Amino acid sequence: MSALPQAKTLPGHVVCDGNEAAAWGVVLSRPDMVAVYPITPQTSLVEALAQFAADGTLDTEMVEAEGEHSVLSVLQGACLAGARTYTATSGPGLAFMFEPYLRAPGLRLPMVMSLVTRDTLSPQCVWGGHQDAMSVRDVGWIQVYCESVQEILDTVIMAFRIAEHRDVMLPINVCHDGNYLSFGVCRVDLPDAAGVDAFLGKADTNWHVALDPDRPMGVDPLTGGGGPGAALFARYRKGHCRGMQNALQVIVDTHRDFGDRFGRRHAPLLEEYRLDDAEYAIVTIGSMTGAAKDAVDEARCAGQRAGLIKVKTYRPFPLQAMVQALARVKAVGVVDRSVSFGWNAGPVFQDVLGTLAMLPQRIPAVSFIGGLAGADLTPGHFARALETTAQALAGAVPIAPVWLNENDR
Amino acid sequence: MAAYETIAFDAARCTGCGDCMSACAQEKTGGFDHAASRIQILPAANDGFELALCRQCGDPGCVSVCPAAALEKDAASGVVRWDETKCIDCLLCTVGCVYAGIAYDERTGRVAKCDLCGGDPACVKACGEGALRHVKSAQIYNRYGELEDLFVPGLAGCQGCNTELLIRHVLRAVGPETVVAAPPGCIPGMGTVGYNGKTGTKVPVFHPLLTNTASMLAGVRRTYKRKGRDVTALALAGDGGTADVGFQSLSGAAERGEEILYVCVDNEGYMNTGMQRSGCTPYGAWTSTTPVGERSHGKTQEAKNLPLLMVMHRCAYVATASTAFMEDLYDKLARAIEASKRGFAYLHIYSPCTSGWRFPSQANIEVARKAVETGFVVLWDYTPDAGLRFTRPIDDLRAVDEYLEAVGKYRHLDAAQVAHIQAQLEKDLGLLKELAVRGAQAEARALA
Missing domain, CATH: 3.40.50.970 (Thiamin diphosphate (ThDP)-binding fold, Pyr/PP domains)
Structure with missing residues (x-):
């Protein structure tokens, strides 16, 4: 109900954790419907939304569903009826909503979901890790990963505009790390509500497919099989891929406009850190990046020509941006907070390997895996990653991934 | 579209008491002579009872044989109506009906048949056994038929x-x-x-x-x-x-x-x-x-x-x-x-x-x-x-x-x-x- 006046005057800044920051982003984005089911480490996000709704700070249709499967299903019905929608989940919750989750991008529903990342079972684990998000990296959702609490708030807002852009029309996961970002507290600035209203515009979710008696249509009839069906199916799939590719430019434009309006700039696809004259670099994703930048600074002080590439947008994969970044270095190490079991490596590492095929010359690459199950990734771990990458540049390339927390005590 | 109402008979419930015939005679003639009733309950060949009554057929045999157009199916109520001013008393209709639903009345010298009492049949109300039921479900079909x-x-x-x-x-x-x-x-x-x-x-x-x-x-x-x-x-x-x-x-x-x-x-x-x-x-x-x-x-x-x-x-x-x-x-x-x-x-x-x-x-x-x-x-x-x-x-x-x-x-x-x-x-x-x-x-x- 974007036309309604904001119920309450919002503060200019708050001190809060990443989960509450996401909830403030939701307040400012004014979705018509929020559906939630609590799950660690997302729970305090849900509680914050419930309190905001109870206080009248958030004017939305709140659905306290009986599980994540229904959470996403309720929102899909709402989205098809024209609602701007939001939810958040983690790990097992994501697994449980997998069936409707698979369906949202194919219906081209511009839904926004925070994914408070968590390692998957088993071993039984409630702590942070990217395994949940990485397990769904190729089912057609946009995925962006935040580095800081402020970036969570800002990215939740931007996510609605990216998802609802008519060249995109895809659901988006705004990922923030369980524990380190979900519960890490700092000061965040809130953009002004009227400015966000102008930035987002009115909800625009079902112009292409709707459940609306004023525009009756059959939504998602059987498609495929014989006759023209297979070709129609192929065109839907191809259109989905095109929407993903379109998202790259829309993400860039949206970040630029957000920076112009509100004065805070975040790297949209990749961030290059001290890469200009670097000989080698490490690739990071999510909240680990802060410690990694410290390690790069230390290495620079020690005379090493080290740099860093941070992945913000992971799906669609920013291939051209990664090609340009990697073209500057002679060796790369990739630090993943999750595992690709089929490759005995990290998933981001796989993407980097794919990118290397686009480069004129082959450079050595190393897979690092760390930060699983809430393990801390310290500047010390990154110093080791940088050192190992430097050795790879010198010719000693590990043939298996390096498990950074394997011998932590 | 015509409404098709009828009176349904459950032979298993009928005791042959005759209350329905009394009610009909009372309604139509003011007396209690069962001979004047337009519903007739008769002993069946194999014990029990059977019914002689107009079924208000959808495609009435009586109407099609009538040479004087004195019988017609009322499109609104579904009742098969007899028009005494047109009837020439040929009795062909009594032969055309297989249910004995229209019969010669000796007292008047003319035919007589059930008209459903204007939609609230006296015989049904009189039956204490639940053997007679005024079935109006066809009206529902008609109502639904008019909806898109x-x-x-x-x-x-x-x-x-x-x-x-x-x-x-x-x-x-x-x-x-x-x-x-x-x-x-x-x-x-x-x-x-x-x-x-x-x-x-x-x-x-x-x-x-x-x-x-x-x-x-x-x-x-x-x-x-x-x-x-x-x-x-x-x-x-x-x-x-x-x-x-x-x-x-x-x-x-x-x-x-x-x-x-x-x-x-x-x-x-x-x-x-x-x-x-x-x-x-x-x-x-x-x-x-x-x-x-x-x-x-x-x-x-x-x-x-x-x-x-x-x-x-x-x-x-x-x-x-x-x-x-x-x-x-x-x-x-x-x-x-x-x-x-x-x-x-x-x-x-x-x-x-x-x-x-x-x-x-x-x-x-x-x-x-x-x-x-x-x-x-x-x-x-x-x-x-x-x-x-x-x-x-x-x-x-x-x-x-x-x-x-x-x-x-x-x-x-x-x-x-x-x-x-x-x-x-x-x-x-x-x-x-x-x-x-x-x-x-x-x-x-x-x-x-």
């Missing part, structure tokens, strides 16, 4: 399936301000949602997942309510998606009181995909996953009682219905539609499956009727205020064998299995009766 049919012609259901009848009439009653959810199963299989860009429905319709019908509809309904639009959220779902894999979302939506009209069309299994068992498949039934072999003979567990489970969710309205009793079904449909504007309304309609249950395609309604008459299916409804009440008599139920013998999926049952089914039906009925007594007590208290 919101499905395209030619849905591709199996021959003899009652579901097309069901979904057409449900949607006519609900009207165009509706969003229809048809989860995977027979109903979309008929073409309601469509195929490769074409759809079979004139209102918004979609495939939910098999698992999330109630959740998706909740999102639709709430969004429109927030926008100030009254859009009916209608589920036309099978028993499998409702009772099994979709049960969580159903239960959650009912608990939250989501404003949904949920129609479960229960054909006791996954019939669309080749007759696999569901939680609603009854004990003993053959399905492709509860086959009959040396070691097992059909399903070994009882069916889940889904409508009672919905009662336990305190839904705004819950009812069971059958296409063999359409007046009852229409009444419940109207109540369910009304209830779905303020809470969760659940309508459980039994749908015998000609393909999957192994019976001839012309026997669908007969099978449905036998299910009710033997107590295999009990018709009732429930509201939180009035509790549970039976909407069909449950006192003179026939043995379940009669129903089981009509359905091929029970062909293999042995005597012990049949006895088991009969015993279980009685237990289930006992529970329903207890709930109905509680309901009646609650109602009495409320009235007091």
Whole structure:
């Protein structure tokens, strides 16, 4: 109900954790419907939304569903009826909503979901890790990963505009790390509500497919099989891929406009850190990046020509941006907070390997895996990653991934 | 369109008391001479009684033989009317009627026939045995016939399936301000949602997942309510998606009181995909996953009682219905539609499956009727205020064998299995009766 006046005057800044920051982003984005089911480490996000709704700070249709499967299903019905929608989940919750989750991008529903990342079972684990998000990296959702609490708030807002852009029309996961970002507290600035209203515009979710008696249509009839069906199916799939590719430019434009309006700039696809004259670099994703930048600074002080590439947008994969970044270095190490079991490596590492095929010359690459199950990734771990990458540049390339927390005590 | 009303006669209930003839004579002549009655109860050849009475036929023989156009079918009331000013007393009509429904009256020297007393027949009111019933269901068909049919012609259901009848009439009653959810199963299989860009429905319709019908509809309904639009959220779902894999979302939506009209069309299994068992498949039934072999003979567990489970969710309205009793079904449909504007309304309609249950395609309604008459299916409804009440008599139920013998999926049952089914039906009925007594007590208290 974007036309309604904001119920309450919002503060200019708050001190809060990443989960509450996401909830403030939701307040400012004014979705018509929020559906939630609590799950660690997302729970305090849900509680914050419930309190905001109870206080009248958030004017939305709140659905306290009986599980994540229904959470996403309720929102899909709402989205098809024209609602701007939001939810958040983690790990097992994501697994449980997998069936409707698979369906949202194919219906081209511009839904926004925070994914408070968590390692998957088993071993039984409630702590942070990217395994949940990485397990769904190729089912057609946009995925962006935040580095800081402020970036969570800002990215939740931007996510609605990216998802609802008519060249995109895809659901988006705004990922923030369980524990380190979900519960890490700092000061965040809130953009002004009227400015966000102008930035987002009115909800625009079902112009292409709707459940609306004023525009009756059959939504998602059987498609495929014989006759023209297979070709129609192929065109839907191809259109989905095109929407993903379109998202790259829309993400860039949206970040630029957000920076112009509100004065805070975040790297949209990749961030290059001290890469200009670097000989080698490490690739990071999510909240680990802060410690990694410290390690790069230390290495620079020690005379090493080290740099860093941070992945913000992971799906669609920013291939051209990664090609340009990697073209500057002679060796790369990739630090993943999750595992690709089929490759005995990290998933981001796989993407980097794919990118290397686009480069004129082959450079050595190393897979690092760390930060699983809430393990801390310290500047010390990154110093080791940088050192190992430097050795790879010198010719000693590990043939298996390096498990950074394997011998932590 | 003409209305087709008639007076139905249940010979098994008739005692031959003659009260109906007295009432008719009184109504038409002021006297009690049975000879003047236009309804005649006569001794039957094999004991009992039979009826001589105008049936108000749709294609009346009397009308077609009348040379004076003195008899005609009234298009509005459905009554076959006799015009004494045109009649030439040739009596051809008495020969043209096979029911002895129009007869020569010696006292007046003219013919006489039933005119349904203007829509409130005296004979029916006089019958204390329930042997005469004024059947007006055709009026309902006419009323529904005037409403827009919101499905395209030619849905591709199996021959003899009652579901097309069901979904057409449900949607006519609900009207165009509706969003229809048809989860995977027979109903979309008929073409309601469509195929490769074409759809079979004139209102918004979609495939939910098999698992999330109630959740998706909740999102639709709430969004429109927030926008100030009254859009009916209608589920036309099978028993499998409702009772099994979709049960969580159903239960959650009912608990939250989501404003949904949920129609479960229960054909006791996954019939669309080749007759696999569901939680609603009854004990003993053959399905492709509860086959009959040396070691097992059909399903070994009882069916889940889904409508009672919905009662336990305190839904705004819950009812069971059958296409063999359409007046009852229409009444419940109207109540369910009304209830779905303020809470969760659940309508459980039994749908015998000609393909999957192994019976001839012309026997669908007969099978449905036998299910009710033997107590295999009990018709009732429930509201939180009035509790549970039976909407069909449950006192003179026939043995379940009669129903089981009509359905091929029970062909293999042995005597012990049949006895088991009969015993279980009685237990289930006992529970329903207890709930109905509680309901009646609650109602009495409320009235007091």
